[in-house]
Amino acid sequence: MTTAHTDLTGADARPAAHHRVIVVGGGNGGVSAAARLLRRGVTDVALIEPRDVHEYKPLFSHVAGGTARISETVRPQRSVMPDDVTWIRNAVVLVDPARSVVQLAGGGEVGYDQLVLSPGMQKDWASVPGLAESIGTGDVTTHYEGDLAARTSLRLRDLRRGTVVFTQPAGPASCAGAAQKPLYQACDYWQRTGVLGDIRPVLVVPEKTVFGIEPFDREIQRAIDRYGIELRTDSALIEVDAGRSEAVIASPAGIERVPYDLLSVTPPQSAPEWIRASGLAAADDPDGFVEVDPETLQHPRFANVWGLGDAAATTNSKSGGALRKQTMVLAKNLTAVLAGKKPTAHYDGYGVCPMTVSRSSVVWAEFGPSGELMPTIPFLRRMYRESRLSWFFDRRVLPWVYWNLILTGRV
Numbered sequence: 001m002t003t004a005h006t007d008l009t010g011a012d013a014r015p016a017a018h019h020r021v022i023v024v025g026g027g028n029g030g031v032s033a034a035a036r037l038l039r040r041g042v043t044d045v046a047l048i049e050p051r052d053v054h055e056y057k058p059l060f061s062h063v064a065g066g067t068a069r070i071s072e073t074v075r076p077q078r079s080v081m082p083d084d085v086t087w088i089r090n091a092v093v094l095v096d097p098a099r100s101v102v103q104l105a106g107g108g109e110v111g112y113d114q115l116v117l118s119p120g121m122q123k124d125w126a127s128v129p130g131l132a133e134s135i136g137t138g139d140v141t142t143h144y145e146g147d148l149a150a151r152t153s154l155r156l157r158d159l160r161r162g163t164v165v166f167t168q169p170a171g172p173a174s175c176a177g178a179a180q181k182p183l184y185q186a187c188d189y190w191q192r193t194g195v196l197g198d199i200r201p202v203l204v205v206p207e208k209t210v211f212g213i214e215p216f217d218r219e220i221q222r223a224i225d226r227y228g229i230e231l232r233t234d235s236a237l238i239e240v241d242a243g244r245s246e247a248v249i250a251s252p253a254g255i256e257r258v259p260y261d262l263l264s265v266t267p268p269q270s271a272p273e274w275i276r277a278s279g280l281a282a283a284d285d286p287d288g289f290v291e292v293d294p295e296t297l298q299h300p301r302f303a304n305v306w307g308l309g310d311a312a313a314t315t316n317s318k319s320g321g322a323l324r325k326q327t328m329v330l331a332k333n334l335t336a337v338l339a340g341k342k343p344t345a346h347y348d349g350y351g352v353c354p355m356t357v358s359r360s361s362v363v364w365a366e367f368g369p370s371g372e373l374m375p376t377i378p379f380l381r382r383m384y385r386e387s388r389l390s391w392f393f394d395r396r397v398l399p400w401v402y403w404n405l406i407l408t409g410r411v
Helices: 028-039 057-064 146-158 181-192 214-227 273-277 320-338 388-406
Strands: 006-008 018-024 045-048 053-055 074-076 086-088 092-096 101-104 109-117 162-167 199-204 230-232 236-241 246-251 254-259 262-265 305-307 351-356 362-367
Touching: 018 028, 028 045, 028 109, 028 320, 028 388, 045 109, 057 146, 057 181, 057 351, 057 388, 092 109, 092 273, 109 320, 146 181, 146 262, 162 181, 162 246, 162 254, 181 199, 181 214, 181 351, 214 351, 214 362, 236 262, 305 320, 320 351, 351 388, 362 388
Parallel strands: 006 086, 018 045, 018 109, 045 086, 109 305, 162 199, 162 262, 199 230
Antiparallel strands: 053 074, 092 101, 101 109, 236 246, 246 254, 351 362
8 A cells, every 4th residue: 555654763753753642563453543543533643663574463373384374474564554654663662651751762752642552462482491592493483473483384294293282371462372273283284194193282271271261162172182182271381491302381280291392382471561660550460561441441540541452451362353343442532532522432352262273164262351252243153163164264354354454444
């Protein structure tokens, strides 16, 4: 699409710079929120994002599972930026909400009337002993980084025997269920090629069940049984012993050392540290997420600060699918505040996780913050059943919708 935005480097973003609305984060939430605000007539919107590549992360699990190419997941950041937005190519190091100023890594600062925070989460590789040193080397990998997702795909494709361990972290994580998807796709591939009987697949999840919501548990468990996956529930990876090729797993039953031929890790994650340092997290929040009213997405102590996406302290499951409704609510409420009115739109806590359980089927999990089913099509309440149609929508339709409709604020 044609762009007409301005680029500002850290050196050019002088303290005198000021914008009516500043959006922090150039991912799904930030770009689509900026686009929605512009469509609602808001002018002088700036977006702070240091990266020059935009990633469609929901496809990373398909890349690792061998059903998508890494080239399908990336586009130049410039190409997805909304028209007329000011792109500040820098990183945030602190927010001073009392002064309504954002401090940048380049040494400058920018003032705002309204601030929207959508910086996502940081990956805490060092929080698991041995993980930071071994990730991406030898037999330890992940699909939460694009380049390593492609590497994971090749390793899974070429494996013919041995033990494969996939781990999902305890605590908050972005699209935590995506940790499981490449394993199911790989097992389907190994089953079709006749080598699954020589492979020992192990899945480690922190919940007491594989998903945590009974109807979805039933569907996913069928896939687990079909592939003979050893499921470790209520468990977590606490150490990677790369020298011995062992994953150290903790559970209520004790400590287990699982030898691996390939270990795929979804790292523990947390909010960017500058959120807490800026005083924008609740004092009693151990994870340091942006404090917000979970329905209006407005900060309760700083009325000109808003939060959405993975870094916001909302009650929903953290997923890209939740962002579409969040950005709609935020755009309506922020526009109302700019017009001198009260925010009245409410986010209902909707979350969605399309669980890919084979190379051609998906369990379409839509749910609320208490685990209640929230199907987009209410009269199809059983649309969560394993389905080839859901796979087609997730793999083929949603990427097009993302690039052409979601990021442009049209849906």
